[in-house]
Amino acid sequence: MYKRTKIYDLSYHNFIGSWAWILHRLSGLALIFYITLHIWVINTLTQGPEKFDTIMNFLNSPLFKYLEVGLWGIILFHAFNGVRIIIVDFFKGSFAQKKIFFLLIAIAFIMWATGSYIIITHIN
Amino acid sequence: MSKQKISIKILRYNPEKDNKPHWSSYQLEAEHDSTILDILNEIRWNIDGSLSYRRSCRSAICGSCAIKVNGQNVLACETPVHKFKAKKLKIEPLPGFRIIKDLVVDMDNFFEKLKQIKPFLILKKSIPDKEFSQSPEQFSDISESVLCILCGACTSSCPSLWSNPEYLGPASLLKAYRFIFDTRDDGAIERIDIINDKNGIWRCHTIFNCMEACPKNINITEFLSKLKVKVVENSI
Numbered sequence: 001m002y003k004r005t006k007i008y009d010l011s012y013h014n015f016i017g018s019w020a021w022i023l024h025r026l027s028g029l030a031l032i033f034y035i036t037l038h039i040w041v042i043n044t045l046t047q048g049p050e051k052f053d054t055i056m057n058f059l060n061s062p063l064f065k066y067l068e069v070g071l072w073g074i075i076l077f078h079a080f081n082g083v084r085i086i087i088v089d090f091f092k093g094s095f096a097q098k099k100i101f102f103l104l105i106a107i108a109f110i111m112w113a114t115g116s117y118i119i120i121t122h123i124n
Numbered sequence: 125m126s127k128q129k130i131s132i133k134i135l136r137y138n139p140e141k142d143n144k145p146h147w148s149s150y151q152l153e154a155e156h157d158s159t160i161l162d163i164l165n166e167i168r169w170n171i172d173g174s175l176s177y178r179r180s181c182r183s184a185i186c187g188s189c190a191i192k193v194n195g196q197n198v199l200a201c202e203t204p205v206h207k208f209k210a211k212k213l214k215i216e217p218l219p220g221f222r223i224i225k226d227l228v229v230d231m232d233n234f235f236e237k238l239k240q241i242k243p244f245l246i247l248k249k250s251i252p253d254k255e256f257s258q259s260p261e262q263f264s265d266i267s268e269s270v271l272c273i274l275c276g277a278c279t280s281s282c283p284s285l286w287s288n289p290e291y292l293g294p295a296s297l298l299k300a301y302r303f304i305f306d307t308r309d310d311g312a313i314e315r316i317d318i319i320n321d322k323n324g325i326w327r328c329h330t331i332f333n334c335m336e337a338c339p340k341n342i343n344i345t346e347f348l349s350k351l352k353v354k355v356v357e358n359s360i
Contacts (some may be wrong), residue, residue: 001222002145016332017332017333017336088330092334
């Protein structure tokens, strides 16, 4: 008998549900990375105001503002897909999971666009 | 009906000759409404008699002929060629299982997991003299889940199962639902203990591949969600 490798299984067709799951996992990992970074930055407060100010100056550069636009998108996706999973698990959402996905992602997209506009217009 | 030319790639594996599976190509003419099983039969009967695949009832009842076509699990006997718009078909054995030969996979593990959840009526109360009565309302809870034909298309399409072969899988969990929510059954507590496990119900991440793959269109994810709620209620 032959056991195929797990990589082989990746050739399976991705439906909406599996895309949502993959992106949920990836955005979750990205958020863990961000929170670690965030705690590290806040932690510099314990090393005195000068150290904190230098780091904050560095983080106020336009590059990080654009990264914040990405972060805002990742947070929104993770949050709204999380809402979808709650609806599926507790409120019979599995009957319309694709519609719920598109509806929530549309709301998330509007919030992302508005938030991003505010962030970008505030770049010094 | 007009015939059309289609090209087919099949993943072949002969354990006596091959070290690993390889693709073989076939060209043939098929009717517009031929099923995948018709095409496999055509190849086996007229082109290459060494092709192995499971089939029995050819009417979507026995659940033998589940295979992966163009990246999704289907029942060969009920899926027409025109479901796949491309005139190229890529036919493979079910993912997640070991290949015995060509499209025949080893289902032992699948049925072993089915046995784990005790797929039979457990009776603790006294047995009634006549028949077990169940009202249509009581039956409506499980009416969809009893349609399962155990073809394995759902379990094999589950990414949680690919990463953890010990996971019970949607088919066994659906069977667990079918008995836990059966009003005649008294074994709910012991079944809940079995599925409330690291390889049990909590490996379901609502990916919906099982629902897409199910040839009987059973809303498996909904039943698994109900099971999750039941397990939580039971442990409070």
